[in-house]
Amino acid sequence: MDVRTAARGSLAAIRLVNGAVALVTPQVMARRLGADPGQAALVYVLRMFGVRTVLIGARLLRPADADELDRELRTGTLIHTSDALAAACAGREGLLPRRMAAAATAISTVNVALTLVARGWPCPLPDVR
DSSP: OOHHHHHHHHHHHHHHHHHHHHHHOHHHHHHHTTSOTTOHHHHHHHHHHHHHHHHHHHHHHSOSSHHHHHHHHHHHHHHHHHHHHHHHHHHHTTSSOHHHHHHHHHHHHHHHHHHHHHHTOSSOOOOOO
8 A cells, every 4th residue: 555545544544533523423532622512513513523523534445437536635625724723613612622623633743744755745745556
């Protein structure tokens, strides 16, 4: 398995696990974020996050072709960059406890790095299969 394939598989696994937790047990995710798990609006938002995250994770597992894979990874880079910025801003503004905001920012930043590695950035890596 080459580095790009390993990065893509790792990213898919992270997305599927985090998405499934948010979708199936949003109260657990809310507690982990330091929020009140009884807030109905938060549970709703976490479930939407979960659905989105599971779908984008699953799409990495079976791309139709190289162009589709590249589109998925480019989209993922944008999604995870916006997630990282949102988490950092939430911590800075006191909307999330600093520790949880730092963790969420770190997870999304790792996801950004994985999308870039899977795409062969900063320079194309040889496909060694």
